[in-house]
Amino acid sequence: MSSVVEPVPHCPLCTDRSPSNNFKLLPCQHSYCERCLEELLLLEPDGHSYVLACPSCRFPVSLASDGILGLPTIEPRGGGGGGGKEERRTSSSSIGPVCSRHDKVIQLYCETCLSTVCQSCAVEDHGNHLYYQINRSQSKHREEVRGGLKDIENKRNQYRSSLSKVREREEEVKRRSDEIQAEIESLAERLTQLVEESKNNLLKELTSIKEKKLRVLLDQRTLGEERLVEIERVSESLEQFLSIESNQQFLSQKKTMMELIDRVNTGSGLSDFEPNERNDIKFKGSGSLLVLNKTIGEIGGTLLHQYCSPTVTSSASIVTANSTTIFHLKLKSEDRPISVSTDLFSCKLLPPYEAPPIDCVIKEACPGEYCVNMKPTSEGLHKLSIKINDCHINRSPFTIPVAPATSGLSTTIIPNVHQPWGVAVGGANNEYLLIAESGTHVVSLYQTSTGSKLRAIGGKGKEDGKFTDPRGVAITPTNQILVTDYDRVQKLTVNGGCVRSVCGKGSGALQFQEPKGITCSNNRILIADTKNHRIQVLNNDWSYCQSFGADVLRFPWDVTCDEDGYAYVVDNDTHNVFKFDHDGKFKMKFGSKGSGPGQLQWPAGISYSRDHLYITDDNNRVSIFDTTGSFIRHITLDKGDAGNTGTMEEDDVVCLWVADKVSQS
Template identity: 25%
Template sequence: MAERPSAAQEALSKVEDQLSCLVCLEPYTNPRLLSCFHVYCQHCLEDIVTHNRQGQLECPKCRRPTPLPPTGVSGLQAAFNVHHLFDIQETLEKIKEPQKLACEKCSKTTRKATSFCRQCTKFICDMCTTIHKEYEEFEGHEVVTLEKVEGDLIRLVSPKKTSPRCPKHDEKMKLYCEPCGELICRDCLVHIHKDHKYCVIADTFESHKKEILDSLGPVEKQLEATDTALVNLDGRHAEIIEHGGKIATNIHSKFNEIRRALDAREGELMAELEGHTQQQLKSLSAQREEVEILQTQRSSCLHFVRESIRTGSPGDVLKMKQGVVKQVRELVDTFDPNTLEPRETTNTCFVPSAQLVKECKKFGALCCVNIPQKAIADQKVTAYCRFLSPKNSAPPEAKLISKRTDKATKCVVKERGKGKYEISYQPTVGGASELIVRVGGEEVAGSPFPVAVKTPIDKLGTVIKTINDLKRPHGVALNQAGEIIVAEHDAGIVSIFSPTGDKLRTLDTRGTAVGEMEYPRGVAVDGDDNILVVDAGNHRLLKFSRGGDLIAAVGSHGDGPGQFNNPIGVCVNSVNGKVYVVDFGAYCVHIFNSDLTFSSKFGSKGSGNGQFDSPYDVASDRSGCVYVVDAGNYRVQVFTPDGGYLRQFVMRGSGNGELSGPVSICVDSDDLVYVGEYGNDCVSVFTCEGVFLKSFGSRGSGPGQFISPYSIAVDQCGVVYVSDYGNNRVQIFS
């Protein structure tokens, strides 16, 4: 039986794998970094450039292009972290046979090594170990026994973080020129960078390191998305195979009834099914390769940057900072989330024909139905049904049913030839709907198909449902299941309703203890369906799970970081995942990280740009921009995700887009901005640039009327939910 490799041998094998160039398959020589964070030998990259007529440097692994600097391949960023791996490799070679190790520190080379000093990177004997412990010059050195080294091989060798020297003046480069993004020495500062802003590396390295690490946040999320996408693609791959098997079984069962007459037809259909299934699998395989490339790029980015920061000196890290941050941003900007969604679906089905005996020569059909997932109310929408067996003459039947009203919309089916059918429908009611498609009296695979019917803005304003008997409802939000979350201010509770308005559960922990609420105001939902509540009475921000379990509670009364003076509005930025809380009494907006640790805040009292007078609510759009309703100044201000002022729109007025007491705001999936007005008791709709589109509502207690519309939520269908504070209800509009 073969002897199991030692821990050192296994670690050495892993390190050697990381030290081999993917082009020449030899250990790296002068390793260079591409913009995709893959590393290759300099001479290998120069060969690639030489053989490429366009002069484009394309990564051999992921095919991402890297722009060449004027100096060519030699001007690319050096992968200095690779040198640390060579140091580890050298030490691992020695420890493969620890019984043969001799002391490398003292003159008695016959003494057996028993420990390892990480700072000296030498194996030492017992006497040298004692000297390390007793002599002041070795203070801070980490000495570990060989047994401990075996269990901690990853941390075997400390990175050699040496400051680089200036190639012009042969001095240590201890300064960083911020405009140029370069390391400089004192002579460079005097002669070349005289009027430039600079900093001492040792003093500012931590802030620069944090900036680099912060830039990795979107990459981490994209890597998680690619991981999830690969799982989904593998799952869809299995579903298609399983679904194809089910269809095959169905085909077999039908054909067994009239086997002799349908043997030939069965073979044809099975061949068609196999061909279609293989075509889908081939398409999925191609898509999987695309996602794997995205995953590889982002994984390489994270691994390289973190290892470089861990193993490189401050100078090395800052030397690469500008290029790395630029490369990271390019990597983030080129990410297309649409690539992650499986392009193929299990939309194939077997449809048996009527009159089996007479129609045995063309018995059964495989068909695919392509349904638009988003329709516009009062606008003609077309879906398509395609038969893989074009000789089948059974036309499909279809109808569109609103899930809110149960009303059916008539569908028109037209044959387009070659087994293709066009299904047209013109929805009259907005909201979630279902398209039912039948062939030969049986529903096709996937039916009913979900269709999001979005009402055109010019038609918006019809009340389709009302949730009554609430106690001063303030905040309103929607979770991924379409449940309606309402903060009842006077009751001190948060109530959750089904999409049809039935009460499901309540967060009713009223009080002043941690996790309890006195006067809940704004509510929001994060990407994990957790519920965020601002509690004005206790000056707190609370996070609950969808089921109501307390996850976190932050804040107290005061003006320090993370403290509140009457918090009132809250939103979650879908781009950066951060939580924004409007502090009415402090005239500012607090920014929290997704784990509710305090990040920063912006705003002050006043009427200038970026100042507030009675801020009430906050929302964000698809690009991450933040919108704040500034009631006292009769306007909406727009900010960057970090709180930088961008623009404002609409001033004081009494209608037609002129705001009067704006108190609530919401931005939908099309970046349309909905503003609830206390003074006009209406909801006004604008583009994200502030162009007025329409208003609906007036003061009163009838359907479609308001008394203080304090919060707004909009679902993917454009259905608008408004908390009607003074009338103790939530009205739903389409």
């Protein structure tokens, strides 16, 4: 317990001066006996602390759970004393810091200034401020600091977690870099081995050639040297012979000397001692290092694909059969061109129908840019395979639609057709050409082989076998004619007899609103129910089967099918072609409004033949696509208003019939 030494204290409340009674010093520096303060003590609502007000100055005092016992005790020093504030000597070490201005114990904390003050400072300088006992304020501020500490600890944990992830990523990068470095070193080691092996092989070959040539030259040199020794010996003998002064002795040895001369002259001539081997050893790096180049090329091809990841940009003009077309190719990596020797390329054009591949020629126009010359011999979807050392480049093989050859294109015109709309070719042997003539309300039958008119069926009327406004027309393999009219569909014989009729304006099953295109496929009849925005399908017995396309179609104008049952619909409002499967599920669409390649302008007719779609529109042309939506080419028509189309196959020729409402043909 803290204590304060004073003269004999007294209590202003009970005037007690008994030394046996404990006197307590309040923070406001007023002192009272312990007994009087006990009577003033009030318990706080929390049940664990106390509060009292100084009887003299009403200064609030907050006490801990030990109550009055926690206050400093005044010890008498002797002599008399007075009530109220006494002359004292306090110990700052026992009761806390003392204010330097007022020599009073600092017991308050100003919440406004965030500073500790004594009672006098609170009265003089902090009159309108909010302040509390230090032990009361410290609890609140400790909680505030604890909250800040908790946030700091959370942030510390987050930093630790992030740093842990960074360290893990550093280890991953180092590990991956080490793996790549090992691969590169292994590759470099292999390349070094290959170069060393190639060098050894070349040196071995060079040594063999050198030794062969030197062996021949050595034999020739040895023989020549022996001959030269013999000639020099004869020469010395002749010189000695000429030096003989005795005529008799000279003549007696002449015969021997002449024999020596004849032997030298009749031996090997000088021409025999010209070098028998030429100094023609040559080194052709590309030829001699063929194996090495191939091996390095294979590794280079692997590097090209694994590490360079080349971007392939390709383009080709409209490709037609029996004509040479250039396919442009660019190889780039990170916007930098990649140059590869054309010797490492393999380019082949793969025709459809399992035909043999066609070799193509590739040339490098500039670094990273190549031209592939190809000449397809047939139409249809081809595949262009481009490899580097037997490794396909990105996107290879490329799809190349090939259009039929345009040479020898002939035109047959059937005149005097009144507002032709629908066109169809069919019958058991494609012998009939049918034209729906809305101007005269009839369907005219022509012979496809000659173009001559056979008959016209129908006529204006609403009864069966008659037409109000015939639009779409088709013919079944059993020679039954299908015709769409204003709000009905009829089945007729080639002589005009009505076999079946379905009519009724509406949007329900077997009801129509201005139907147009019609086709038959796989024992089903598909009708472009234009203003109901759908394709309505009937069974072969003319019962209702299904409807589809209402969620994507706006004004379906015509419909056709391929051998697999896929339906292709031209929409006159969206300028698109829509593809559906056999169950009517939407698969894709292609085309867009315009007059450019692959664009359509209010398409009106569509027909199918040999993996190709033929579409007529207001651009006065027939646009040809494959079944994947890839544009192939277009055929420009004379100025008019192209309507529907019809196709037929005759050997290797596709015959295309187009209705022209302007020229009435």
